[in-house]
Amino acid sequence: MLQKKGFVLLSVLVITTIATILAFSQLGENRLQERIAGNQQKELNARLSAEKGIFDAFEVIKMSTSSSAIATELNLLSATNESGYTLQNILWSGSETDSTFSFVSKGIFSDAVAYLQTAINSKLIGIFDDAIVACQTVSVGGAAIIDSYSGGPYSATTVAANGNVSAIGSIDNVIYSDRDSIQGSISEYLGECDPLGIAAVITGIATAGGTARTNFAVSDDFTDGNIYFYDDFNIQNDDVLITGDVILYITGDMTAKNTTFTLATDTSSLKIYIEGTMSIDTGSNIFAGGYTDSDAIPLTVYSSNNTVDAVTLAGNGEIYINLYAPFGDVAYNGNAGIMGAIRGKNVEISGTGGLHYDEGLAGIGDAGAPPLVSYSAVYYYYPD
Numbered sequence: 222m223l224q225k226k227g228f229v230l231l232s233v234l235v236i237t238t239i240a241t242i243l244a245f246s247q248l249g250e251n252r253l254q255e256r257i258a259g260n261q262q263k264e265l266n267a268r269l270s271a272e273k274g275i276f277d278a279f280e281v282i283k284m285s286t287s288s289s290a291i292a293t294e295l296n297l298l299s300a301t302n303e304s305g306y307t308l309q310n311i312l313w314s315g316s317e318t319d320s321t322f323s324f325v326s327k328g329i330f331s332d333a334v335a336y337l338q339t340a341i342n343s344k345l346i347g348i349f350d351d352a353i354v355a356c357q358t359v360s361v362g363g364a365a366i367i368d369s370y371s372g373g374p375y376s377a378t379t380v381a382a383n384g385n386v387s388a389i390g391s392i393d394n395v396i397y398s399d400r401d402s403i404q405g406s407i408s409e410y411l412g413e414c415d416p417l418g419i420a421a422v423i424t425g426i427a428t429a430g431g432t433a434r435t436n437f438a439v440s441d442d443f444t445d446g447n448i449y450f451y452d453d454f455n456i457q458n459d460d461v462l463i464t465g466d467v468i469l470y471i472t473g474d475m476t477a478k479n480t481t482f483t484l485a486t487d488t489s490s491l492k493i494y495i496e497g498t499m500s501i502d503t504g505s506n507i508f509a510g511g512y513t514d515s516d517a518i519p520l521t522v523y524s525s526n527n528t529v530d531a532v533t534l535a536g537n538g539e540i541y542i543n544l545y546a547p548f549g550d551v552a553y554n555g556n557a558g559i560m561g562a563i564r565g566k567n568v569e570i571s572g573t574g575g576l577h578y579d580e581g582l583a584g585i586g587d588a589g590a591p592p593l594v595s596y597s598a599v600y601y602y603y604p605d
Contacts, residue, residue, distance in 0.1 A: 263333035267305075268601070271328030271337040274298075274306035275599065278324070282343045283594050288313050288320040291343065295324065305329050318345040321597065340598040346412040349543055349562035352384040352405060352578035356414035356547050356566045359388050361397040363554075365575035368404035372581040374509070375539070375560045384578045389414055402575075412593055414566075415547040419525050426470050426494045443467040443491075453497070456480050463491045463519075471495040479504040484519055493522045498549075500533045501540060509539035518543050518561045518579055527566075534559065535572075543582065 278295055285291040292313055299308040311324040321342050328335040352367050353359050361367060369383035370376065386403050387410035388394035395407045431448030434441065437456045443449065445465020453473035457480065464485035474497035482491070482505075491508075493499075499522065501507065508519045524531055524546035531549020534540055539557045544564065551565035558574035562582050570576055 260333070263331045264335065266330035267328040267333040267335040268337070269328065270305035270330055271326045271335045271601075273304045274308055274326030274328065275337055275339050277304070278308060278322075278326070278339075279341060279594065279596075282322060282341055283592065285343075285592075287317045288315065288322075288343070289317065291320075291322065295322070318592075319343075336602055336604060338598070338600055338602055339596065341594060342597050343592045343594050345592045346416065347583060348416060348545060348564060349582040350385075351387050351410075352562055352576055353386045353568050353570075354410050354562075354564040355386075355388040355394065355568045356564075357388070357390070357394060358567050359386055359395045360567075360569045361386075361395075361402050361571075361575075362569075363398075363571040364402075364573045365553075365570045366402055366404060367570065367576050367578070369578040369580050370560075372579050375558070375577050380577075381580065383580055384576065405578075417523075417545065419523055419545065419547060422523065423470075423494050423496065423525050426468065427472075431468075431470065443469075445489075451475075463489045466490050467492070469493045469495075471497060473497040475499045476502070477505050478502040481506045482508055482520070484508060490519045490521075493520070495522065495524050496526060498526055498528060498530050498532070499524065500530075501535070501538075502533075503536035504538050505536060505540070506538040507540040507542060509541065518582065520561075521545070524549055529567075532565070 277298055281294045281298060282291050285294060292311060295308055295311050306326050306328045309325045309327055311322070313320050313322045315321055321340055323340045326337045326339065328337065352369065367384035367386060369381045370379040371381065382404040384403060384405035385408070386395050386405060387408045389410045392407050392409050397403055426448065429448055431450050433450045435452050437451065437454050443461070443463050445467070448468040448470060451469060451471045451473070454469065454471050454475040456476070457478045459480050461480065461482045462485055463482065466489065469491070471493065475493070475495055477500070518541050520541060521543040522532070522545065525548060526546065527548035529550045531546050532544060532551045534553040535555050537556045539560065541560045543561045544551060546565045548566055550567040551563055552569045553559055553576070554572040555574045556572055559576045560579060562578055563576065
């Protein structure tokens with residue numbers, strides 16, 4: 222009997238020992254798993270910090286207006302952020318308005334470190350970078366030609382094939398009867414339809430104050446630095462002389478027929494802000510040949526009108542104009558041609574003239590419009 226009791230005791234001791242060994246083994250395994258999980262959490266937090274650096278840098282690039290300013294802001298971001306990252310090896314290539322930024326975002330959490338390498342493209346989009354930008358559709362028909370020239374008064378000797386046309390949504394929104402009628406590229410426009418926020422701009426002009434007039438009169442003159450307010454602006458068989466830099470603000474409609482607009486000097490200019498419709502008809506010459514190669518198109522029209530006849534241009538006269546009408550339809554049917562650029566909701570060009578894009582307009586008219594920013598490369602790596 223005593224021998225049996227000793228055997229049971231021995232068995233219990235053996236089982237207890239094995240259980241104890243297994244328990245300690247499991248505790249060690251648990252500690253190892255906790256350490257692994259802790260290290261993984263630290264690594265994850267370090268990666269999140271590195272990603273936060275990339276996101277913050279992207280926002281800085283979106284809000285800046287030049288590449289050198291962006292580089293300065295990125296360096297400041299490394300010194301001022303509280304998110305556990307630093308930006309290193311900040312480099313940029315390209316121009317002030319079209320560049321690529323490359324840098325490393327180093328995320329740190331406890332003793333874990335993660336490196337995220339990236340390259341970000343930033344391009345400022347001018348409102349007149351293409352011959353035509355349409356918020357919906359472009360239609361080129363008849364014998365009309367869309368081409369370009371090198372600035373100043375249009376001449377057949379300076380014609381080039383950079384009459385680029387773009388439409389928001391798809392290249393299928395550019396409609397033409399003959400591909401050769403568009404002497405340039407056709408592309409999808411990736412920017413905003415109304416980058417200037419034209420309604421707010423016109424409101425700002427309206428509150429600026431100026432000379433109030435009901436309608437155009439033969440005795441009207443325009444002088445440097447003045448803003449002239451019109452209920453309507455209707456002129457026929459007359460001449461308009463622009464001296465200096467002049468602004469017209471028209472709350473109603475504008476019509477011009479058999480009228481010549483001229484500049485007192487090569488550096489004079491005219492800006493028209495209009496809420497109603499605009500019609501420039503038969504025989505009207507708008508600043509034809511009236512400025513030098515070094516100067517921009519002297520007439521810029523900003524329209525907030527949203528109707529199907531927002532801007533109508535026709536006739537045999539030459540029209541030098543930059544036209545910004547993102548909410549309304551623009552139609553041209555003439556024989557002499559438009560020199561400049563057009564942005565409209567729907568743009569229709571027909572007749573035997575067409576549109577000759579002034580290549581000097583590229584990059585002009587950003588006026589605070591945000592740049593087009595995109596990632597070109599993002600990846601983790603571990604330096605040697």
